[in-house]
């Protein structure tokens with residue numbers, strides 16, 4: 001039936017692909033960084049709560065709309081009764097996914113550049129190794145962004161089961177293995193314990209801080225790949241006999257679980273770095289965060305390990321690159337699925353066209369870093385993702401025919417009406433999610 005559009009071949013295939021999309025730099029780098037900045041475990045608690053009460057219901061909404069419509073985020077609104085007025089939300093989604101890929105590809109390129117730096121260092125080619133990590137070099141930034149972009153395009157052009165699913169299923173187990181192995185190693189080093197205390201000891205005075213709550217919501221949305229149409233289109237590739245609430249819950253748990261686990265790597269690693277003489281506090285006394293964790297503190301730690309340093313550096317940045325790749329393919333899939341479904345352009349061509357357009361946007365960002373980089377990140381993740389999330393909740397809660405929604409969920413979940421999910425979820429998407437998102441959004445914009 002779905003031979004042109006494609007379909008995930010199995011439940012585990014879908015889980016790997018969706019978890020691959022969700023688990024990315026947002027988990028392994030963004031989450032520990034946000035935690036370090038927002039008072040340790042207090043942030044973790046708020047993030048976990050918001051993931052389950054806001055992000056999970058929206059996630060189920062996206063999967064359901066996708067599977068019901070058998071379409072991408074634009075096509076879904078075009079075909080579902082009452083959706084025409086929401087078509088602009090579809091275009092916003094395609095734009096958001098493309099913008100996210102444009103900046104994400106640059107950061108992923110930096111991760112890849114450190115993989116090569118390690119290889120060249122081991123090979124004794126110091127000069128090329130230095131070029132790989134020369135953050136001021138435009139050619140270096142473009143080269144690694146482009147290489148990462150081409151890798152993403154290669155996988156997406158392979159199709160749903162033969163590209164996205166196959167590569168997610170290959171890479172995700174490697175990712176988990178490397179992550180756990182690195183955690184074991186880091187926790188055995190001097191200084192790690194101090195990091196654990198910082199991570200797990202909540203400063204509850206910060207829990208009502210509006211900045212903390214806003215960051216936690218943004219993190220939950222970004223981390224589950226919501227509000228751009230990624231999960232909607234992945235939903236359209238799930239078989240009808242699958243139970244959406246259950247597999248959605250599994251993916252949410254995996255996503256939150258890996259973020260939590262990554263905290264056991266990054267935060268203790270920072271304190272180990274400090275023990276080894278690397279500076280981890282900024283001039284104002286706050287813990288170093290953001291790009292500097294990955295590109296300053298951790299490389300400092302690897303250097304302090306001596307000859308084995310480059311090996312650890314290679315493993316760590318390979319982990320980051322893999323995490324980024326299984327996410328970036330799901331970003332590119334949003335415009336590609338739109339082109340395949342609605343513009344009737346074949347997958348290879350669609351991938352070429354959108355991949356190249358987005359890379360051009362990336363080049364514009366690279367050459368106007370100070371002006372545009374942060375701006376695009378905040379437009380896409382702080383504005384577009386939550387707003388689209390609100391529209392999706394309102395659409396499934398108030399506009400879509402209630403019986404159609406329930407029948408879609410019932411396929412693969414025959415006992416739906418007897419479940420707790422059935423009692424709660426409709427109210428969450430109708431009232432609780434839109435209200436809470438708007439409220440948090442309002443405070444973030446007008447505080």
Ligand code: PHE
Nearest residue numbers: 022024025026027222223225
């Ligand atoms: N969830 C991914 C991460 O945590 C990012 C992402 C956002 C992927 C939006 C797809 C769509 O890194």
